[in-house]
Amino acid sequence: MDSATAQAPVSTTTKHVTFRIWRQNGPDGAGHFDEFRVAYGKGANVVSCLMEIQRNPVTTSGQKVAPVIWDAACLEEVCGSCAMNINGRVRMACSALIDRIIGDGEPIITLEPMKKFPVTRDLAVNRDRMFDALKRVKAWINIDGTHNLGPGPRQSQGDHSVMYKLSTCITCGSCLEACPQVTIDNGFIGAAAISQARLFNMNPTGKMNAEERVRGLMGPGGIQDCGKAQNCVKVCPKEIPLTTSIAVMNREVTKQIVKDIFFDQGDEKKSTGGPG
Numbered sequence: 001m002d003s004a005t006a007q008a009p010v011s012t013t014t015k016h017v018t019f020r021i022w023r024q025n026g027p028d029g030a031g032h033f034d035e036f037r038v039a040y041g042k043g044a045n046v047v048s049c050l051m052e053i054q055r056n057p058v059t060t061s062g063q064k065v066a067p068v069i070w071d072a073a074c075l076e077e078v079c080g081s082c083a084m085n086i087n088g089r090v091r092m093a094c095s096a097l098i099d100r101i102i103g104d105g106e107p108i109i110t111l112e113p114m115k116k117f118p119v120t121r122d123l124a125v126n127r128d129r130m131f132d133a134l135k136r137v138k139a140w141i142n143i144d145g146t147h148n149l150g151p152g153p154r155q156s157q158g159d160h161s162v163m164y165k166l167s168t169c170i171t172c173g174s175c176l177e178a179c180p181q182v183t184i185d186n187g188f189i190g191a192a193a194i195s196q197a198r199l200f201n202m203n204p205t206g207k208m209n210a211e212e213r214v215r216g217l218m219g220p221g222g223i224q225d226c227g228k229a230q231n232c233v234k235v236c237p238k239e240i241p242l243t244t245s246i247a248v249m250n251r252e253v254t255k256q257i258v259k260d261i262f263f264d265q266g267d268e269k270k271s272t273g274g275p276g
């Protein structure tokens, strides 16, 4: 759903909240804050208030301004597109209830775009780095055609439970936003892609390409850039065990490095005619 066509719910009370919203025309544009005062009802969340502002984009100083731009689609924490900084903490705008954020009194809620991604406009950011990271670790299952392949190999209930949790990643970017190792211009792939590599390596069919995924985690920007701050796991809206995924894949990378050492030595011996 385009945010421009979204329908706002009708407010039923006279409670008000003031939003301080970051405005920026593009990745290189200078930014500033605009303030808007919004009436809201029970159960209102940040997205529903943004819709109210969109219908009447007049600031608290009475100036009519361009409608605020943000990304949203499912409005139920599934699409991952509405992640933003709300009062300095990254979270999903669709599940950020106004009453829970502000408590009592006449509050101000500050909305800013995520800072580890280029701003496309206002609160909307470009998440390409996340999708590039998924490509780097080959976060998919290769198939040899679109014909009926029949039932896949059986999985244990234990593996299935772990994989189900890992599969709930919504590529929202919150884990990258909270990670001190990720900057807007570095190449660290971040926790989400590492966890997806674990997911697809657990899949009975995906195991066939496990080494390629492990190699995708090696090298510059790879898993060794993780500083173990553990912020990722604290902000993940789907409560994915990201630090466990990082530990598991770190072990796989170490095993691959050891294998490479012995394999390379074996190759060298063969090519030089040495013993072994």
Ligand code: SF4
Pocket (backbone or CB within 6 Å): 168, 169, 170, 171, 172, 173, 174, 175, 176, 191, 192, 195, 235, 236, 237, 238, 239, 240, 242
């Ligand atoms: S791992 Fe969690 S925080 Fe990171 S992109 Fe996926 S859902 Fe968002």
